[in-house]
Amino acid sequence: MDLHLQGKVALVAAGSKGLGRAVATGLAREGARVALFSRDAERINATAEAIKTETGAEVLPLVADVMHPEQITAAIDATVKEFGGLDVLVTNAGGPPPGSFETVSDADFVNAIELNLLSTIRLCRAAVPHMKEHGGSIVTITSISVKQPLQDLILSNTARSGVLGLVKSMANELGKYNIRVNNVGPGPTRTDRILNLARARAERDRIPLEDALTESAMGIPLGRLGEPEEFANAVVFLASPAASYISGQTLLIDGGAYAGTL
Numbered sequence: 001m002d003l004h005l006q007g008k009v010a011l012v013a014a015g016s017k018g019l020g021r022a023v024a025t026g027l028a029r030e031g032a033r034v035a036l037f038s039r040d041a042e043r044i045n046a047t048a049e050a051i052k053t054e055t056g057a058e059v060l061p062l063v064a065d066v067m068h069p070e071q072i073t074a075a076i077d078a079t080v081k082e083f084g085g086l087d088v089l090v091t092n093a094g095g096p097p098p099g100s101f102e103t104v105s106d107a108d109f110v111n112a113i114e115l116n117l118l119s120t121i122r123l124c125r126a127a128v129p130h131m132k133e134h135g136g137s138i139v140t141i142t143s144i145s146v147k148q149p150l151q152d153l154i155l156s157n158t159a160r161s162g163v164l165g166l167v168k169s170m171a172n173e174l175g176k177y178n179i180r181v182n183n184v185g186p187g188p189t190r191t192d193r194i195l196n197l198a199r200a201r202a203e204r205d206r207i208p209l210e211d212a213l214t215e216s217a218m219g220i221p222l223g224r225l226g227e228p229e230e231f232a233n234a235v236v237f238l239a240s241p242a243a244s245y246i247s248g249q250t251l252l253i254d255g256g257a258y259a260g261t262l
């Protein structure tokens with residue numbers, strides 16, 4: 001299937017590693033011109049170089065922290081200046097720290113909302129004016145937790161739920177401009193975030209890392225962690241014109257882990 005991404009302009013937030021990097025790579029493989037940003041200049045430059053070498057695509061590395069609204073606007077502006085427009089936005093950020101209702105503070109909630117909800121709002125706010133004339137596609141990255149709250153992750157469970165309301169509302173309001181808005185929720189996927197959590201558990205329980213990783217995959221019908229590329233394949237499709245009649249949806253990429261029926 002031709003995804004019709006050749007020559008399209010995409011911006012991927014938080015793209016220096018993990019899921020964001022895999023999505024940026026997937027878009028570049030399909031011939032998109034890709035801007036990507038994160039906070040660490042060395043890491044984002046190295047990632048951009050690697051994607052360029054692998055795919056031959058035009059890749060623009062940018063430094064920005066989603067906690068700073070002006071840096072978000074600057075990243076969108078730099079993308080439009082370099083590539084002459086914006087067709088695809090993929091929102092992403094790091095995850096908030098673990099914690100339960102009785103251990104986290106109001107300040108922790110405020111930080112999580114800034115990191116995972118307000119960053120998404122601000123990225124969309126800066127991107128939409130550039131999509132109104134020709135249409136566009138926005139894909140937000142959240143978590144399986146938007147459908148199935150995860151234990152000891154109350155900050156993520158709470159802040160990410162707001163993204164669902166945002167996505168559905170924006171899909172309703174912006175459809176008239178042919179702007180599609182969808183959300184993807186990863187289940188456990190083999191990135192540094194999951195490896196670090198497993199490493200900590202392996203040390204605590206004095207078990208080999210592989211055993212801790214196997215534990216992370218327990219309860220997943222497919223019996224294993226996801227790979228970043230498997231997650232990226234779904235995002236690239238939703239971002240592409242091949243998904244031209246899909247908007248306002250949430251898709252979990254979780255190996256079947258979500259236990260509900262809807």
Ligand SMILES: NC(=O)c1ccc[n+]([C@@H]2O[C@H](COP(=O)([O-])OP(=O)(O)OC[C@H]3O[C@@H](n4cnc5c(N)ncnc54)[C@H](OP(=O)(O)O)[C@@H]3O)[C@@H](O)[C@H]2O)c1
Binds near residue numbers: 044092094141142189
């Ligand atoms: N992997 C999973 O299994 C999984 C499951 C559910 C949800 N998620 C969520 O999906 C998102 C991506 O996860 P991941 O596994 O890819 O994590 P990761 O491997 O730790 O990568 C996180 C990325 O976010 C960037 N980043 C972090 N904070 C940022 C900020 N304030 N501004 C800009 N960039 C920032 C990091 O780059 P720099 O350090 O260079 O800034 C890095 O590129 C997270 O929100 C995570 O909680 C992941």
